[in-house]
Amino acid sequence: MSGFQGRRIAVIGAGPMGLMVALEFLKKGAAVDIYEYDDRIGGMSATFDFDGLAIERYYHFICGPDQPMFDLLSELGLSDRLRWVETKMGYYFNGRLFPWGTPQALLSFPGLDLVTKLRYAAMVMRTKGVSDWRELDRVNVIDWLKRWLGEKGYNSLWKSLFELKFHEYTNSISAAWLGTRIKRVGLSRKNIFKELLGYLEGGSDVLLQAMDDKIKKLGGRIFLKAPVQQIVAASSGKISGIVVNGEHKDYDTVVSTVPIQYIPRLAPQLPEKFRKQIDSIANIGVACVILKLKHRITENFWVNINDPNIGIPGVIEYSNLNPVGGVHILYAPFYMPTSHAKYRQPDQDFISETTAYLKRLNPQYSSEWILSSRVSRYEFAQTVCPPGFYDMLPSMKTPLAGLWMADTAYYYPEDRSISESVRMAKVLVDAICRDSAS
Ligand SMILES: Cc1cc2nc3c(=O)[nH]c(=O)nc-3n(C[C@H](O)[C@H](O)[C@H](O)COP(=O)(O)OP(=O)(O)OC[C@H]3O[C@@H](n4cnc5c(N)ncnc54)[C@H](O)[C@@H]3O)c2cc1C
Numbered sequence: 001m002s003g004f005q006g007r008r009i010a011v012i013g014a015g016p017m018g019l020m021v022a023l024e025f026l027k028k029g030a031a032v033d034i035y036e037y038d039d040r041i042g043g044m045s046a047t048f049d050f051d052g053l054a055i056e057r058y059y060h061f062i063c064g065p066d067q068p069m070f071d072l073l074s075e076l077g078l079s080d081r082l083r084w085v086e087t088k089m090g091y092y093f094n095g096r097l098f099p100w101g102t103p104q105a106l107l108s109f110p111g112l113d114l115v116t117k118l119r120y121a122a123m124v125m126r127t128k129g130v131s132d133w134r135e136l137d138r139v140n141v142i143d144w145l146k147r148w149l150g151e152k153g154y155n156s157l158w159k160s161l162f163e164l165k166f167h168e169y170t171n172s173i174s175a176a177w178l179g180t181r182i183k184r185v186g187l188s189r190k191n192i193f194k195e196l197l198g199y200l201e202g203g204s205d206v207l208l209q210a211m212d213d214k215i216k217k218l219g220g221r222i223f224l225k226a227p228v229q230q231i232v233a234a235s236s237g238k239i240s241g242i243v244v245n246g247e248h249k250d251y252d253t254v255v256s257t258v259p260i261q262y263i264p265r266l267a268p269q270l271p272e273k274f275r276k277q278i279d280s281i282a283n284i285g286v287a288c289v290i291l292k293l294k295h296r297i298t299e300n301f302w303v304n305i306n307d308p309n310i311g312i313p314g315v316i317e318y319s320n321l322n323p324v325g326g327v328h329i330l331y332a333p334f335y336m337p338t339s340h341a342k343y344r345q346p347d348q349d350f351i352s353e354t355t356a357y358l359k360r361l362n363p364q365y366s367s368e369w370i371l372s373s374r375v376s377r378y379e380f381a382q383t384v385c386p387p388g389f390y391d392m393l394p395s396m397k398t399p400l401a402g403l404w405m406a407d408t409a410y411y412y413p414e415d416r417s418i419s420e421s422v423r424m425a426k427v428l429v430d431a432i433c434r435d436s437a438s
Pocket residue numbers: 012013014015016017018035036037038041042043044045058059060061062226227228229257258259262286288333378381407408416417418419421
């Protein structure tokens with residue numbers, strides 16, 4: 001679309017969404033600058049140096065339906081870096097680890113009666129076929145689960161997972177939010193008996209670096225350690241630029257991909273009603289423990305946990321998906337609103353709590369297995385999506401002419417993923433182009 005030739009666009013945030021927005025605009029001939037607060041690109045998908053091992057701050061797996069990701073990999077010549085693995089899932093239930101995620105595992109699971117097991121299987125089959133989520137958007141997830149599984153089934157399978165992720169928001173989640181997650185993983189299978197998950201050889205950084213290269217080749221600029229402090233609008237309400245490190249920079253269009261909760265502070269000229277709409281959306285933070293171990297804890301990639309003595313909803317043994325250089329990597333996410341006092345406790349407390357649980361998951365575990373440990377934190381790790389969330393989301397086109405925004409909340413009801421960031425970036429750019437052509 002030649003209408004963007006020479007247009008000056010600032011993108012805020014160099015996570016996958018910001019990078020993809022930049023790429024799409026550069027392909028249309030715009031002049032694009034990306035501003036990133038961090039000292040690296042990637043946002044939640046960024047990699048860090050874990051005592052000599054380059055690894056993501058948070059676990060990343062790829063599912064069969066992640067088509068926007070596959071299209072981007074193909075565009076960047078990276079399709080051959082995609083690897084698929086038959087992964088295993090476990091369920092730690094009341095002091096014992098059981099297999100999970102296959103028909104045999106469901107049948108032998110002790111926490112449900114036969115009727116509930118059949119109803120669970122029917123729920124998964126039905127949910128995998130849903131493509132319009134509007135109806136489930138209006139339904140509370142707990143009501144929906146209890147309708148399928150009964151009170152006891154809900155308590156056995158889901159109650160503690162929800163409470164440990166959403167805390168005081170447990171009763172405020174839409175059924176569509178869960179339904180899309182069941183569908184995404186449910187469709188990522190070799191067959192009914194085998195789960196198939198993917199990863200990129202070299203990690204998510206391979207994709208991020210290729211995006212970075214292409215952006216620079218097309219003339220885009222990426223500024224790191226460059227937090228945007230203000231989005232500036234003229235008295236007419238039209239965007240005139242941004243302030244970065246105290247310096248004003250002129251732009252016609254500003255596209256924000258940072259958590260939208262930052263926007264009212266960055267753009268104080270936004271009308272009160274719009275600011276309130278943004279403020280009404282709650283978020284859950286994460287303090288994610290990452291351990292480098294000498295031995296694996298279980299053979300599973302993912303273990304769900306429902307045990308009164310364990311305060312995390314699960315652990316992810318990433319190296320059971322992506323075998324990273326002879327060591328074993330385990331992530332343990334502590335999700336909670338950042339207003340919780342526990343969120344502010346020292347990293348070491350989260351690490352000690354996690355390692356205390358490992359002995360339960362594998363009685364052979366000993367503290368000598370630990371080679372390194374770290375905690376990554378993100379304040380906006382999971383949007384709280386209550387029933388009716390489609391109608392709660394503010395418009396991506398803000399009331400300030402030239403200012404557009406989206407973040408991971410706009411995936412709704414889809415699961416948080418790099419693939420969804422890529423898709424949303426295209427949706428956002430298309431909307432800006434359509435608006436500019438009208
Ligand atoms: C625990 C966890 C597990 C996950 N698991 C998976 C998975 O298995 N598979 C998968 O595909 N995805 C997974 N994800 C999600 C995936 O990481 C995200 O969907 C994706 O990284 C979001 O990208 P984004 O660009 O939309 O946002 P972000 O990654 O949030 O990027 C926003 C960027 O904006 C920057 N920023 C903020 N404020 C400013 C400012 N004022 N000025 C400039 N820059 C600013 C931030 O530093 C950040 O880099 C997971 C995420 C978490 C937290």
